[in-house]
Amino acid sequence: INSTEVAAEPGETILPVALRNGIKIPHLCWDPRLEPYGACRMCLVEIEGMPDPVPSCTTEGREGMIVRTDTEQLREIRKTIVELILYDHPRDCLTCAKAGTCDLQDLAYDLGIEDFTPEEHDLPVIVEDVGNAVIYRDPAKCILCGKCVRICREVQMVGVLDFADRGYDTQVIPAQGGLSWDTDCELCGQCVDACPTGALMVQKAMHKGREKDYVK
Ligand code: FES
Numbered sequence: 001i002n003s004t005e006v007a008a009e010p011g012e013t014i015l016p017v018a019l020r021n022g023i024k025i026p027h028l029c030w031d032p033r034l035e036p037y038g039a040c041r042m043c044l045v046e047i048e049g050m051p052d053p054v055p056s057c058t059t060e061g062r063e064g065m066i067v068r069t070d071t072e073q074l075r076e077i078r079k080t081i082v083e084l085i086l087y088d089h090p091r092d093c094l095t096c097a098k099a100g101t102c103d104l105q106d107l108a109y110d111l112g113i114e115d116f117t118p119e120e121h122d123l124p125v126i127v128e129d130v131g132n133a134v135i136y137r138d139p140a141k142c143i144l145c146g147k148c149v150r151i152c153r154e155v156q157m158v159g160v161l162d163f164a165d166r167g168y169d170t171q172v173i174p175a176q177g178g179l180s181w182d183t184d185c186e187l188c189g190q191c192v193d194a195c196p197t198g199a200l201m202v203q204k205a206m207h208k209g210r211e212k213d214y215v216k
Contacts (some may be wrong), residue, residue, distance in 0.1 A: 006018070026043065028143060046067070
């Protein structure tokens with residue numbers, strides 16, 4: 001990878017091998033706790049002999065494979081993907097509680113994107129069941145990486161979150177009754193932990209500062 005010889009375990013995909021060897025590949029939907037998903041396309045890499053870039057999170061490493069992770073073409077593709085996500089994102093990064101720990105914001109800065117003119121939230125912020133309030137949801141900040149849905153299903157083995165609708169209208173929705181003590185939700189917080197943006201946050205912490213300053 002990038003002229004450095006690395007070793008992969010049988011069946012291992014390129015992304016974890018790169019990260020283990022200190023080679024950075026941007027990613028939004030990959031999580032070492034989860035099955036590879038291949039949704040965000042941020043982790044595209046070039047492989048010698050292949051006509052188009054491929055997602056490194058779902059492509060297995062092979063003997064003798066030559067991989068490039070940081071080329072002009074890849075940066076252009078990643079920049080376009082992040083710009084498209086931001087086009088439909090509130091962009092209130094300067095006042096968002098997730099600022100400083102937001103993977104999307106970090107990627108935007110890395111790629112030289114500087115337009116953070118705030119947009120109206122086109123979906124209402126959802127304060128779950130005020131009496132038992134634990135998890136705060138801002139669907140407008142969801143980038144549909146599916147990490148919350150998958151961690152609830154694959155790690156916590158509960159599955160109270162799911163996708164609803166299709167195409168532009170796709171949303172992550174919780175089970176009936178929301179993420180509260182009164183549902184099957186175990187309030188383990190794994191979905192909040194996995195969320196790369198400010199779409200899922202701990203409700204008690206909202207409006208008390210930025211996550212980077214109070215979570216140690
Ligand atoms: Fe590979 Fe999202 S991290 S497609």
